[in-house]
Amino acid sequence: MTKKIGYLGPMGSFTEIAAQSIFPSGERHSFSTIPACMAAASEGEIDVAVVPMENAIEGSVNMTLDYLIHKHELPIIGEVTVPIEQHLLVHPERADAWNEITDIYSHPQAIAQCHEFIQTNFSEAVIHYTNSTSSAAKEIADNIDYNGAAIANSLAADAYKLTTVKENIHDYDNNHTRFALLSNTEKPLVFEESEKSKTTMVITLPSDFSGALHQVLSAFAWRKLNLTKIESRPMKTGIGNYFFVIDVEKEMDDVLLPGVIAEVEALGCGVRILGSYPCLFSTEMEEMKKKPVPK
Amino acid sequence: MTKKIGYLGPMGSFTEIAAQSIFPSGERHSFSTIPACMAAASEGEIDVAVVPMENAIEGSVNMTLDYLIHKHELPIIGEVTVPIEQHLLVHPERADAWNEITDIYSHPQAIAQCHEFIQTNFSEAVIHYTNSTSSAAKEIADNIDYNGAAIANSLAADAYKLTTVKENIHDYDNNHTRFALLSNTEKPLVFEESEKSKTTMVITLPSDFSGALHQVLSAFAWRKLNLTKIESRPMKTGIGNYFFVIDVEKEMDDVLLPGVIAEVEALGCGVRILGSYPCLFSTEMEEMKKKPVPK
Structure with missing residues (x-):
C-alpha cells in the first residue's frame, strides 16, 4: 500500500x-x-x-x-x-541578461541567508518577501517578471521551470x-x-x-x-x-x-x-x- | 544624544x-x-x-x-x-459579532502557536499567511475585512487601533x-x-x-x-x-x-x-x- x-x-x-x-x-x-x-x-x-x-x-x-x-x-x-542550497532563479527568457534584474523575491530567512551575495551583487535591488522560497519561484514563473529573480532550491527551479543562473548563493557552505x-x-x-x-x-x-x-x-x-x-x-x-x-x-x-x-x-x-x-x-x-x- | x-x-x-x-x-x-x-x-x-x-x-x-x-x-x-502573548484582533466595528469571523490572518509561526485555539473555535476559518503578525493587523485595519481577524500582539493592536476580542490565545502559557x-x-x-x-x-x-x-x-x-x-x-x-x-x-x-x-x-x-x-x-x-x- x-x-x-x-x-x-x-x-x-x-x-x-x-x-x-x-x-x-x-x-x-x-x-x-x-x-x-x-x-x-x-x-x-x-x-x-x-x-x-x-x-x-x-x-x-x-x-x-x-x-x-x-x-x-x-x-x-x-x-x-x-x-540547504539556495540558488538564483530567473524566467528562462531572462537567462541571458539576468544580471540586469532589479527585484528579488524570497522568504525572509532565505533573503537573510544570502545577505552577502545580495549586498555584493544586487545592493540596489528591491526585496519582495514571500511566504516560502517556492512561492517566490512560482511568482517569477507566473508573472514572467523580467526584472525579477527568485531565491529558492533546485526542486522549486524544476517545478516551476525556471533557469538557475547562479548556484549556491547562500552565505555559508556546509549548511x-x-x-x-x-x-x-x-x-x-x-x-x-x-x-x-x-x-x-x-x-x-x-x-x-x-x-x-x-x-x-x-x-x-x-x-x-x-x-x-x-x-x-x-x-x-x-x-x-x-x-x-x-x-x-x-x-x-x-x-x-x-x-x-x-x-x-x-x-x-x-x-x-x-x-x-x-x-x-x-x-x-x-x-x-x-x-x-x-x- | x-x-x-x-x-x-x-x-x-x-x-x-x-x-x-x-x-x-x-x-x-x-x-x-x-x-x-x-x-x-x-x-x-x-x-x-x-x-x-x-x-x-x-x-x-x-x-x-x-x-x-x-x-x-x-x-x-x-x-x-x-x-509572547498572541491575541485575536478585529476591526472595532466588528467587535460585537467577532465569533462570526470566517478568515484569520497571521504569520505562519503565530498561526502554528495558536493551533489548538483555532481548531477548537474556528476550525472552518480560511487561514491567510502574512509576512509578520503586525502586517496581519495592518491588513485587518486597512481593508476593514468584517469577516477577518488578525492574530498579533498588543503593540500591533494599539498601532492599528484594533479591538482585542480574545487575549492569550497561544497554546502554551509561559512562552x-x-x-x-x-x-x-x-x-x-x-x-x-x-x-x-x-x-x-x-x-x-x-x-x-x-x-x-x-x-x-x-x-x-x-x-x-x-x-x-x-x-x-x-x-x-x-x-x-x-x-x-x-x-x-x-x-x-x-x-x-x-x-x-x-x-x-x-x-x-x-x-x-x-x-x-x-x-x-x-x-x-x-x-x-x-x-x-x-x-
Whole structure:
C-alpha cells in the first residue's frame, strides 16, 4: 500500500526534498504548519510526518521539539539531513541578461541567508518577501517578471521551470538541515546504506542545574558513549526551569543505554526516549531531479 | 544624544517590544532581517541592535548566534525577556459579532502557536499567511475585512487601533522570547532593577565530544557556577563538528570565570566570551502601551 507522507509545505520546500528522498514512491501531503502536520500523524491521517528539527528555512525548529515533548507521543523513526542550497532563479527568457534584474523575491530567512551575495551583487535591488522560497519561484514563473529573480532550491527551479543562473548563493557552505520522520505506526527505518544510528532522549533535571548536568554526563562519559547534540530547553512551566535534549550516537541496546537510563533516574532525573533510529542523508538529489515533479 | 536602536521589524514586532521596553526614548529603526540589523550595528549606522536569541516568532534564532559567532564581533551588552502573548484582533466595528469571523490572518509561526485555539473555535476559518503578525493587523485595519481577524500582539493592536476580542490565545502559557542587545560602542547596561547577570561563552571542543564536554562542565561544577543554557551548534565546517554556547549565571569577575577559562583552555578547547551583561524583563508593558506608538 502506498504510504501517506505528510510534510511541512508548501510544494518545493526543503522539507519536501527530505520527504521525497526517503519515500520516493510515497503519496505526499503538504501541511502549512508543523503542528498541523504532527497532529495529522497523531490522528492517523498520514503514516509519517516529515518536519524540520534543526536549522530549517521554513518554520521554527524549537516548535518541533516542543510539540514532540508536550503534545504528541510520536516516535522518531528516522532522520534525514538535507544540504540547504539556495540558488538564483530567473524566467528562462531572462537567462541571458539576468544580471540586469532589479527585484528579488524570497522568504525572509532565505533573503537573510544570502545577505552577502545580495549586498555584493544586487545592493540596489528591491526585496519582495514571500511566504516560502517556492512561492517566490512560482511568482517569477507566473508573472514572467523580467526584472525579477527568485531565491529558492533546485526542486522549486524544476517545478516551476525556471533557469538557475547562479548556484549556491547562500552565505555559508556546509549548511544542512536535519529533518525528523515521525510515526506511531511505522517501525524505525532500516536502510542498508545507513551510516549510523542515534537515540534521542529528553532528561529533566532536579533543581541544581550545573551539578546535576555534570553528573548526568558522567553516565555517558564513562561508557564512552558519544553525544552529537545537547541542548537545554525551557520547560513550559516558566523561565528558569529546563530540560535537556540529548542525541547519543548509538541505537537502543540491552546493556549500555539501559544502564545510562537507570543511573540517570537514580540521580532523580526524568528520562524519556523520543526515538532510536538511523541517520540518513539525501544524497540522491541528482537522481530525484530527473523524476517528474508532481503538480 | 538620542540613541539609534535597530530592531528586527516590522513595526509592532515582538522585537520592537523588546527595543521599546529598554530604550523608550531611543530612535527606533526597523530592519527586515537579522543579518541586516547586525551589519548596521557593526558598521556604526545604529548604536544598538536588538535581535531575537531564543524562541522568537519572527525570524530564525540560530541565525543570530551563527552571525554573532562567525560574522560580527558585536558584544552582547544586555538581554531582555519578553512574554509572547498572541491575541485575536478585529476591526472595532466588528467587535460585537467577532465569533462570526470566517478568515484569520497571521504569520505562519503565530498561526502554528495558536493551533489548538483555532481548531477548537474556528476550525472552518480560511487561514491567510502574512509576512509578520503586525502586517496581519495592518491588513485587518486597512481593508476593514468584517469577516477577518488578525492574530498579533498588543503593540500591533494599539498601532492599528484594533479591538482585542480574545487575549492569550497561544497554546502554551509561559512562552517567552529572549532578545539580545548588541553594540560595539555602548557599554554593558547596568540597571538598578536588574535581577541577575550572565556571561555567554562559546567553547570549541577537541575531537572527543562527550568526554571533553564532561571535563569542561567539571570546571563550572566544582566552582558551583550555575549554567542557564547549554547548546551544541554545528561548526560551519561540516556536519559532525560542534561548538557549545554556554550561559553562566555570573558576571565576569577576577577569579572564578578567569579560572574556568584557564582550565578549559588547558584541556585544548577554544573559548570566546560573547558578552557579560544584565538580564532584564519587559515588565513595563502596561506603561508602554499608554505611550503613543510612532508612525
